[in-house]
Amino acid sequence: MIQKATTINQALDSAVPIRDPVKIYEAMRYSLIAGGKRVRPVLCLAACELVGGQESKALPAACAVEMIHTMSLIQDDLPCMDNDDLRRGKPTNHKVFGEDIAVLAGDALLAYAFEHVAVSTVGVSHGRIVRAIGELAKSIGAEGLVAGQVVDICSEGLTDVGLDRLEFIHVHKTAALLEAAVVLGAILGGGCDEDVEKLRKFAWYIGLLFQVVDDILDVTKSSKELGKTAGKDLVADKVTYPKLIGIEKSREFAEKLRSDSLELLQGFDPEKAAPLVALANYIAHRQN
Amino acid sequence: MIQKATTINQALDSAVPIRDPVKIYEAMRYSLIAGGKRVRPVLCLAACELVGGQESKALPAACAVEMIHTMSLIQDDLPCMDNDDLRRGKPTNHKVFGEDIAVLAGDALLAYAFEHVAVSTVGVSHGRIVRAIGELAKSIGAEGLVAGQVVDICSEGLTDVGLDRLEFIHVHKTAALLEAAVVLGAILGGGCDEDVEKLRKFAWYIGLLFQVVDDILDVTKSSKELGKTAGKDLVADKVTYPKLIGIEKSREFAEKLRSDSLELLQGFDPEKAAPLVALANYIAHRQN
Numbered sequence: 001m002i003q004k005a006t007t008i009n010q011a012l013d014s015a016v017p018i019r020d021p022v023k024i025y026e027a028m029r030y031s032l033i034a035g036g037k038r039v040r041p042v043l044c045l046a047a048c049e050l051v052g053g054q055e056s057k058a059l060p061a062a063c064a065v066e067m068i069h070t071m072s073l074i075q076d077d078l079p080c081m082d083n084d085d086l087r088r089g090k091p092t093n094h095k096v097f098g099e100d101i102a103v104l105a106g107d108a109l110l111a112y113a114f115e116h117v118a119v120s121t122v123g124v125s126h127g128r129i130v131r132a133i134g135e136l137a138k139s140i141g142a143e144g145l146v147a148g149q150v151v152d153i154c155s156e157g158l159t160d161v162g163l164d165r166l167e168f169i170h171v172h173k174t175a176a177l178l179e180a181a182v183v184l185g186a187i188l189g190g191g192c193d194e195d196v197e198k199l200r201k202f203a204w205y206i207g208l209l210f211q212v213v214d215d216i217l218d219v220t221k222s223s224k225e226l227g228k229t230a231g232k233d234l235v236a237d238k239v240t241y242p243k244l245i246g247i248e249k250s251r252e253f254a255e256k257l258r259s260d261s262l263e264l265l266q267g268f269d270p271e272k273a274a275p276l277v278a279l280a281n282y283i284a285h286r287q288n
Numbered sequence: 289m290i291q292k293a294t295t296i297n298q299a300l301d302s303a304v305p306i307r308d309p310v311k312i313y314e315a316m317r318y319s320l321i322a323g324g325k326r327v328r329p330v331l332c333l334a335a336c337e338l339v340g341g342q343e344s345k346a347l348p349a350a351c352a353v354e355m356i357h358t359m360s361l362i363q364d365d366l367p368c369m370d371n372d373d374l375r376r377g378k379p380t381n382h383k384v385f386g387e388d389i390a391v392l393a394g395d396a397l398l399a400y401a402f403e404h405v406a407v408s409t410v411g412v413s414h415g416r417i418v419r420a421i422g423e424l425a426k427s428i429g430a431e432g433l434v435a436g437q438v439v440d441i442c443s444e445g446l447t448d449v450g451l452d453r454l455e456f457i458h459v460h461k462t463a464a465l466l467e468a469a470v471v472l473g474a475i476l477g478g479g480c481d482e483d484v485e486k487l488r489k490f491a492w493y494i495g496l497l498f499q500v501v502d503d504i505l506d507v508t509k510s511s512k513e514l515g516k517t518a519g520k521d522l523v524a525d526k527v528t529y530p531k532l533i534g535i536e537k538s539r540e541f542a543e544k545l546r547s548d549s550l551e552l553l554q555g556f557d558p559e560k561a562a563p564l565v566a567l568a569n570y571i572a573h574r575q576n
Contacts, residue, residue, distance in 0.1 A: 024430045024438045075395070080387035099368035103391070104437055107363070107398070108430040114402050115425035118418050126414035130406050133421055137403035142312045142396040149392055150312045 001042055001278055007055070008041040009033075011063050015116060027097040027105035028112075032070045034088055037286075039210075039279065040065045040178060044185040046275035047199055050268055053189025060120040061132060061184040064113035068136070069177055071106040071113075072145055078102065081149075110140070117184075124188050132184045139180035148172025152238075161239040167208065174214075175207020198264055202276070205261035210283050212254045215240035216247065221288065258284040289566055292333050293326040295343070299351050303404060315385040315393035316400075320358045322376055325574075327498075327567065328353045328466060332473040334563040335487055338556055341477025348408040349420060349472040352401035356424070357465055359394040359401075360433055366390065369437075398428070405472075412476050420472045427468035436460025440526075449527040455496065462502075463495020486552055490564070493549035498571050500542045503528035504535065509576065546572040 012032055018025045041062035048058035077084040077092040079099065084092055094102035114133060121129050138144055152169045155161045182203040186196045219242050241250040261280045265273040300320055306313045329350035336346035365372040365380040367387060372380055382390035402421060409417050426432055440457045443449045470491040474484045507530050529538040549568045553561045 019430070021430070021435055021438045021442070023442060024434060028430065075391060078391070080391060100441055101438065103363060103366070103368060104434045107428065108434040110395070110398055111425045111428035111432075111434070112430065113425075115422055115429065118422035118425060126418050129418050130414050130421075133418075134403055134406035137399045137401075137406060140395065140399035141403060142307070142309070142316065142400065144399075146312060146392045146396040146399070147309055150309045150389065153388055154309070154311060 001275060001282070004042045004045050004055075004275070005038040007045070007059070008038045008062060008066065011059055012066060015060075015063050015120075016067075016112070023097070023101060024105060024108055027093060027101050028109055030096060031074050031087075031093050031105070032067065032109065034090060036066075036070075036088060038066060039283065040069050040181040043178060043203070043276070043279060044181040046279065047182045047185030047191075048189030050199070050272045050276060051186050051189040051191030051195050052272075053185075053191075054123070057121070057124050057190075058185045058188045060116045061136070061188055062181070064117045064136060065177065065181045065184065067109040067113040067116070068140060068145075068180075071109040072177070074102055074106045074109075121188065124190075128187050128190075132187045135183050135187065136180050139176040144172055144176035144180075148174070148176065155239060158239075161244075163244060166239050166241065166244060170208055170211035171204065174211040175204050178207040178210065179203040195268075198267070202261050202264040202280075205257050205264070206280050206283055209254055209257040209261065209280070212241050212250055212257065213283060213286065215242055216250050216254070217286075217288065219247070254284060289330055289563060289570070292330045292343075292563070295333070295347070296326045296329040296350055296354065297321075299347055300354060303348075303351050303408075304355075304400070311385070311389060312393060312396055315381060315389050316397055318384060319362050319375075319381050319393070320355060320397065322378060324354075324357075324376060326354060327571065328357050328469040331466060331491070331564070331567060332469040334567065335470045335473030335479075336477030337473075338487070338560045338564060339474050339477040339479030339483050340560075341473075341479075342411070345409070345412050345478075346473045346476045348404045349424070349476055350469070352405045352424060353465060353469045353472065355397040355401040355404070356428060356433075356468075359397040360465070362390055362394045362397075409476065412478075416475050416478075420475045423471050423475065424468050427464040432460060432464035432468075436462070436464065443527060446527075449532075451532060454527050454529065454532060458496055458499035459492065462499040463492050466495040466498065467491040483556075486555070490549050490552040490568075493545050493552070494568050494571050497542055497545040497549065497568070500529050500538055500545065501571060501574060503530055504538050504542070505574075505576065507535070542572055 016025065016028055016032060044058050044062035044065055045055050049055055073087060074093045076082050077087055078094055085095055086092065093105060117129065117133055117136065140146065148169050151165065152173060155165060155169065179200055182199045183196055186199045218240065241253065258280055262277060265276055304313065304316055304320060332346050332350035332353055333343050337343055361375060362381045364370050365375055366382055373383055374380065381393060405417065405421055405424065428434065436457050440461060443453060443457065467488055470487045471484055474487045506528065529541065546568055550565060553564055
């Protein structure tokens with residue numbers, strides 16, 4: 001996993017070099033090269049290898065997924081969204097570059113994600129590339145990330161948000177892009193439709209798991225441990241799993257999601273599935 | 289041209305129906321179905337037909353280009369950008385839906401543009417679709433629209449902005465997406481590389497022409513005639529062609545761009561080139 005993350009970091013670094021106009025590339029790189037766990041791109045590469053593809057076939061897509069994730073973080077932090085000053089222990093993008101440049105850096109990362117998959121993917125049929133681009137786009141828009149954000153925004157301050165709505169928010173805000181990561185890896189790696197759909201379901205479980213764990217960490221950890229403002233869900237009066245079902249039940253639910261996700265990997269070669277198993281465990285047990 | 293605009297309007301209307309979550313689709317449709325001249329999508333269809341393709345092959349791409357144009361308008365109007373309250377005579381998107389939803393509507397339109405080309409284009413080889421998506425993405429990011437915006441923002445208030453820099457801004461802010469429109473039409477219509485490159489150059493001329501005319505209209509027309517705030521370039525202390533070389537020289541320059549663009553169409557069948565000729569003339573002589 002660490003080796004895959006290193007591969008990703010190198011690929012991201014060379015995918016977005018400093019060019020003219022310097023300011024926008026600096027703003028893009030500030031957030032893109034800021035570290036982070038690279039969970040999504042590692043998932044993408046691992047899914048590609050699981051179905052028998054070489055890592056290199058999914059490398060541009062893996063970078064694309066991280067570019068989109070980065071864009072969503074830059075936007076989340078904007079004054080008109082969560083208005084956060086700190087991200088991964090550093091000042092947020094708009095704090096450093098200004099709100100206008102931060103918005104444009106997000107656009108550029110989003111657009112470049114598609115360009116990168118279209119232009120830099122090699123050794124894969126054009127048919128699979130087109131399919132991958134369709135999946136990637138769907139994970140962002142009004143059926144994906146954006147849908148989750150909108151319902152989240154519309155739910156703030158509401159008193160009657162139930163589990164269904166909370167799940168909708170989490171699945172769209174988080175699972176959609178993890179799903180894209182895994183599905184793109186499987187498509188570009190040459191996976192059959194059955195494998196792609198099995199991995200889609202796997203991603204759904206670990207995506208929801210990711211968010212349930214995030215909710216738990218937000219109430220149990222300090223800002224310093226998280227590298228971002230802790231307790232902000234409480235302050236923003238946001239609905240979370242701990243709030244709806246308590247910490248203990250949230251932990252049990254997370255454990256169930258973890259084991260359900262691992263069950264889906266049982267039909268695959270255990271050696272090739274090992275990185276995905278490790279990732280599911282990592283997501284379940286991470287401390288920040 | 290009017291018939292093509294009607295085709296586009298119908299296609300846009302059915303491409304983005306109202307679904308759940310309703311609010312985001314309403315916000316997307318508010319700006320997308322707001323009218324406008326549909327110059328970019330009409331150019332896309334006309335280029336497709338010019339190289340011998342059926343209109344239907346480029347219809348999803350034509351819609352995509354208009355979605356991206358709409359996204360750029362929503363963003364331009366944001367408080368952190370031009371902070372405009374009025375667009376095409378109506379309150380701007382963020383005035384109606386709030387800044388957070390406006391930003392997300394922009395994201396959704398951008399992502400959906402790519403999804404639409406990838407999923408809905410029929411009768412075209414996957415290779416050409418991938419190439420078209422690469423061109424579309426490039427026209428938006430740090431080598432296209434965004435580059436123009438960034439240099440524009442960094443130039444406000446500067447006293448030494450010359451013609452080169454002004455041309456860079458205009459070519460990236462406006463010509464890049466017009467170029468994508470024409471080039472996508474030509475690629476998806478089955479055009480050879482030589483035709484694609486000739487049409488790219490044509491788009492470059494009319495893109496710059498479009499902006500020079502915009503600059504002239506901003507100083508010569510009232511807000512009512514334009515359907516948006518007039519004189520805002522002067523108020524924002526922005527560099528424009530009239531400011532740098534005067535109104536008369538700006539008009540002469542526009543006329544030269546118009547005739548240079550038409551020269552590039554001379555090798556094509558005059559009947560098939562007629563819509564593009566009409567568009568170049570329309571862009572040159574429009575009054576709002």
